[in-house]
Amino acid sequence: MSDYDPQVIEPKWQERWLADGTYEIDNDDPRPPFYVLCMYPYPSGAAHMGHVRNYTFGDLITRYRTMGGYGVLSPMGFDSFGLPAENAAIKTGEHPRTFTDARIEELRSSIRRIGAVYDWRREVHSHDPEYIRWTQWIFLKFLDAGLAYRKEAPVNWCPGCQTVLANEQVLADGTCERSGDVVEKRDLEQWFFRTTVYADQLLDDLDPLEWPERVKVMQRNWIGRSEGAEFDMNVVDADGRAFGGDPDLVLRVFTTRPDTSFGMTYTVVAPEHPLVERITSPERRGEVDAFVAMVRSESEVERQSTDAPLDKRGVFTGSYALNPFTNEPVPVYLADYVLMGYGTGAVMAVPGEDQRDWDFAAAHGLPIIETVQRPAGWTGEAYTDDGPHVNSGFLDGMTKDIAIAAAIDWLEVQGHGERKVNYRLRDWLLSRQRFWGCPIPVVYCESCGILPVPEADLPVLAPDEVEFRPTGESPLREHEGFLHTTCPSCGGPARRETDTMDTFVDSSWYFLRFCDPANDELPFGIDAVSRWMPVDQYIGGVEHAILHLMYARFFTKALSDLGAVPADLREPFSRLFTQGMIRLGGAKMSKSRGNLVTPEHYIESVGADSLRLFHLFVGPPQDDVDWDDKGIEGCHRFLARLWRMARGEVGTIVDREPDAADGAAEAAAHRLVKKVTGDFERWSYNTAVAACMENLNELYRYAQSEAGARRGSLDVAVDFLLLLTAPMVPHLSAELWEQRHGTHVHEQSWPVADEAMLSAETVTMVIQVSGKVRDRVEVAPDISEDDAVALAMASDAVRSHLGDGEARRVVARPPKLVNVVP
RNA sequence: GCCCGGGUGGCGGAAUCGGCAGACGCGGCGGACUCAAAAUCCGCAGUCCUUCGGGGCGUGAGGGUUCAAGUCCCUCCCCGGGCACCA
Numbered sequence: 001m002s003d004y005d006p007q008v009i010e011p012k013w014q015e016r017w018l019a020d021g022t023y024e025i026d027n028d029d030p031r032p033p034f035y036v037l038c039m040y041p042y043p044s045g046a047a048h049m050g051h052v053r054n055y056t057f058g059d060l061i062t063r064y065r066t067m068g069g070y071g072v073l074s075p076m077g078f079d080s081f082g083l084p085a086e087n088a089a090i091k092t093g094e095h096p097r098t099f100t101d102a103r104i105e106e107l108r109s110s111i112r113r114i115g116a117v118y119d120w121r122r123e124v125h126s127h128d129p130e131y132i133r134w135t136q137w138i139f140l141k142f143l144d145a146g147l148a149y150r151k152e153a154p155v156n157w158c159p160g161c162q163t164v165l166a167n168e169q170v171l172a173d174g175t176c177e178r179s180g181d182v183v184e185k186r187d188l189e190q191w192f193f194r195t196t197v198y199a200d201q202l203l204d205d206l207d208p209l210e211w212p213e214r215v216k217v218m219q220r221n222w223i224g225r226s227e228g229a230e231f232d233m234n235v236v237d238a239d240g241r242a243f244g245g246d247p248d249l250v251l252r253v254f255t256t257r258p259d260t261s262f263g264m265t266y267t268v269v270a271p272e273h274p275l276v277e278r279i280t281s282p283e284r285r286g287e288v289d290a291f292v293a294m295v296r297s298e299s300e301v302e303r304q305s306t307d308a309p310l311d312k313r314g315v316f317t318g319s320y321a322l323n324p325f326t327n328e329p330v331p332v333y334l335a336d337y338v339l340m341g342y343g344t345g346a347v348m349a350v351p352g353e354d355q356r357d358w359d360f361a362a363a364h365g366l367p368i369i370e371t372v373q374r375p376a377g378w379t380g381e382a383y384t385d386d387g388p389h390v391n392s393g394f395l396d397g398m399t400k401d402i403a404i405a406a407a408i409d410w411l412e413v414q415g416h417g418e419r420k421v422n423y424r425l426r427d428w429l430l431s432r433q434r435f436w437g438c439p440i441p442v443v444y445c446e447s448c449g450i451l452p453v454p455e456a457d458l459p460v461l462a463p464d465e466v467e468f469r470p471t472g473e474s475p476l477r478e479h480e481g482f483l484h485t486t487c488p489s490c491g492g493p494a495r496r497e498t499d500t501m502d503t504f505v506d507s508s509w510y511f512l513r514f515c516d517p518a519n520d521e522l523p524f525g526i527d528a529v530s531r532w533m534p535v536d537q538y539i540g541g542v543e544h545a546i547l548h549l550m551y552a553r554f555f556t557k558a559l560s561d562l563g564a565v566p567a568d569l570r571e572p573f574s575r576l577f578t579q580g581m582i583r584l585g586g587a588k589m590s591k592s593r594g595n596l597v598t599p600e601h602y603i604e605s606v607g608a609d610s611l612r613l614f615h616l617f618v619g620p621p622q623d624d625v626d627w628d629d630k631g632i633e634g635c636h637r638f639l640a641r642l643w644r645m646a647r648g649e650v651g652t653i654v655d656r657e658p659d660a661a662d663g664a665a666e667a668a669a670h671r672l673v674k675k676v677t678g679d680f681e682r683w684s685y686n687t688a689v690a691a692c693m694e695n696l697n698e699l700y701r702y703a704q705s706e707a708g709a710r711r712g713s714l715d716v717a718v719d720f721l722l723l724l725t726a727p728m729v730p731h732l733s734a735e736l737w738e739q740r741h742g743t744h745v746h747e748q749s750w751p752v753a754d755e756a757m758l759s760a761e762t763v764t765m766v767i768q769v770s771g772k773v774r775d776r777v778e779v780a781p782d783i784s785e786d787d788a789v790a791l792a793m794a795s796d797a798v799r800s801h802l803g804d805g806e807a808r809r810v811v812a813r814p815p816k817l818v819n820v821v822p
Numbered sequence: 823g824c825c826c827g828g829g830u831g832g833c834g835g836a837a838u839c840g841g842c843a844g845a846c847g848c849g850g851c852g853g854a855c856u857c858a859a860a861a862u863c864c865g866c867a868g869u870c871c872u873u874c875g876g877g878g879c880g881u882g883a884g885g886g887u888u889c890a891a892g893u894c895c896c897u898c899c900c901c902g903g904g905c906a907c908c909a
Binding site for chain 2 (some may be wrong): 213214217218221222224226228253254255256257268303335336337338339341342343346347348349350354355356357422423424542545546617618619620623624625626628630631633634635637638640641644650678679682684686687689690691692693694697700701704764766768770771772773776808809810811813816817819820821
């Protein structure tokens with residue numbers, strides 16, 4: 001007799017899976033393909049609980065689908081570019097590569113210690129020269145297709161990170177999502193990917209994806225599609241004459257409510273609008289200049305979080321815009337709340353039907369016209385709901401949708417403007433002024449301009465002999481050897497791009513490289529991609545709900561259109577699961593909070609299987625988890641009980657002809673197979689574990705009963721239990737299965753319940769009076785409605801609750817329930 | 823403000839299609855084993871009342887639909903998340 005000792009069996013099986021290549025998968029594997037992927041981690045050192053949780057789910061699916069007969073692709077790699085390595089280099093002088101490689105070693109081995117299995121032959125690192133080659137290759141394809149471009153733009157500059165950030169990396173309060181510093185606006189030449197050309201597809205293609213609804217909602221909000229119209233207004237003076245004598249001076253506005261145009265009483269322009277100079281009258285110049293200067297001096301945070309009164313947030317320009325619908329001039333204002341980066345940077349204001357316009361109009365004493373009939377009893381200010389239009393010329397009497405269409409038609413016929421869709425989504429700013437990233441493979445030639453590095457010269461690698469100093473400048477900028485090159489076109493002197501790519505670029509295609517990781521002619525072969533993609537199950541944290549997923553979707557669509565992946569591959573991840581966070585004492589676990597519990601601690605005490613089981617058992621996988629030491633002990637207790645049961649150390653085991661109890665034990669085993677399989681399919685791991693615990697409790701009672709357990713029946717039950725737990729607690733199941741059968745549990749087929757064994761001899765039928773349970777009887781599962789009613793009426797409990805009264809009505813749902821209504 | 827989730831014992835949670843509320847685990851209590859403890863095994867347990875047969879109440883609050891509601895509908899409260907001058 002030997003006790004359950006995870007410290008012995010876990011290393012044994014981890015080595016076995018690796019040595020046997022159990023989970024290595026070839027691209028010509030005959031089994032039907034299934035691609036399961038956990039978001040590849042940034043290598044920050046030993047695995048933390050979030051990793052364990054993620055990889056426990058992924059590993060369960062890998063093993064479950066393998067036992068189900070699939071050829072499962074389950075790869076792992078490392079998102080190995082990023083700021084921490086560079087910051088460490090500045091601090092210690094250690095090269096980011098050696099720093100990163102050491103952390104990859106650490107993380108890889110701690111992932112192995114939780115028993116998660118992968119085809120390690122496919123491992124990729126974003127900082128590997130081969131990976132860099134193909135990231136750059138893709139960049140050049142995008143550049144060639146016009147999907148990558150360079151422009152000067154007001155960008156988000158983080159003084160803490162000393163780099164620009166994508167819009168997505170700036171939080172709503174105007175701070176950097178990494179460092180928390182207040183982000184500044186700077187005008188710099190930067191590289192962009194043209195994500196906006198896919199805005200509609202990124203939005204529409206979300207619909208059929210089996211993703212958590214809230215992730216889809218976040219993506220839709222981020223894309224922020226809004227339909228409306230754009231139209232031009234002539235800028236005039238108060239009398240309607242061309243402003244400043246310039247008849248070509250027009251202001252273009254975007255609106256989602258062209259139906260309310262008759263109610264426009266003023267118009268508002270962003271302070272950064274290029275026409276500000278020309279639409280300002282000499283008398284208003286002083287105030288306008290002061291206002292623009294004030295807005296400029298404000299940081300993005302101040303501007304966004306201002307609670308200044310509205311009369312201070314806008315200024316009259318002295319010019320007017322001619323409302324094409326009424327031919328009436330309306331005053332043109334500047335206001336800080338109008339954003340230059342959205343639409344045309346100018347809006348028409350309709351205070352009657354827009355609350356913000358109402359507030360601004362009230363503060364500036366501007367007129368308010370109602371163009372939508374208010375319902376009786378309406379007491380509010382701006383009215384944004386539907387209703388018949390009034391004071392609106394040819395739109396009078398129409399409801400909103402009809403009026404919008406009519407207004408746009410009119411604009412188009414008159415030549416003032418047209419239907420227009422706007423998006424909140426912006427192009428992806430991908431250049432970073434950092435060293436530890438994938439270099440952008442272009443050169444600048446005095447005479448030829450911006451040129452791509454020829455494909456044959458890829459990869460462009462950063463030099464090793466660089467000095468890291470806390471100047472905030474990338475060491476590449478002053479590295480003469482790297483900087484100077486020759487122009488691939490004219491052969492003259494040229495300068496290399498020193499910016500590197502956002503690390504989200506690397507993670508936007510790693511799932512494709514996993515399909516064909518050794519390909520040295522292309523980033524991936526189209527056949528390999530066609531075989532595995534899209535990913536059947538993607539698993540990761542909800543913190544990537546917007547950025548990573550949006551970028552990966554953009555890459556997939558772009559690569560599909562460029563012919564690098566199959567034309568019908570439009571989405572990378574058909575099913576997505578986002579796991580909950582781990583909290584300790586109500587707060588998110590993190591190094592900075594100092595409330596970390598480390599997986600290593602538990603692996604060394606109760607073992608990886610107990611740790612995995614706890615993650616599965618503690619609650620629904622999508623919910624946040626409160627860490628609980630006691631809970632993990634309960635899981636360990638269950639495994640120790642299973643160990644003793646499977647080794648025949650519980651109760652008495654005899655050989656005999658099967659009796660009723662033996663049949664019941666076997667029937668329970670078949671019901672368990674059905675239950676656990678169903679629960680796995682619906683991501684209900686906590687109930688699957690509970691069902692296994694319940695089953696083991698029954699087996700204990702069975703084996704410890706006076707009559708003991710029949711060997712054959714107990715074997716059936718225990719073997720099923722080991723097969724069912726094999727994806728959850730793989731070391732323990734593998735060890736016990738080997739002890740009992742000498743074979744590998746993970747090479748067995750997933751068990752199938754015998755339908756004939758599922759129907760019990762009798763079931764409990766509930767008897768209610770007025771919906772309250774008053775009695776229970778054991779009945780045959782196929783009892784007739786008449787028999788069920790007769791049984792109910794014969795019940796003493798029913799008769800006493802009925803008293804002298806008659807049953808007015810009887811609802812029978814045999815064999816589950818009969819409800820007698822007096 | 824808008825859009826999603828969610829609110830069930832002392833705690834984590836279960837109840838998959840409107841049909842036994844509280845599975846399973848933790849913690850608690852009792853018993854067995856033991857000189858004793860740990861470990862292990864067995865059992866009890868929503869809450870209140872009880873003549874010990876049982877009965878009342880109970881899934882954030884209030885209303886409704888139904889023979890029957892944690893589950894469906896309406897109003898509201900609270901918690902978590904996302905978005906938020908996007909015209």
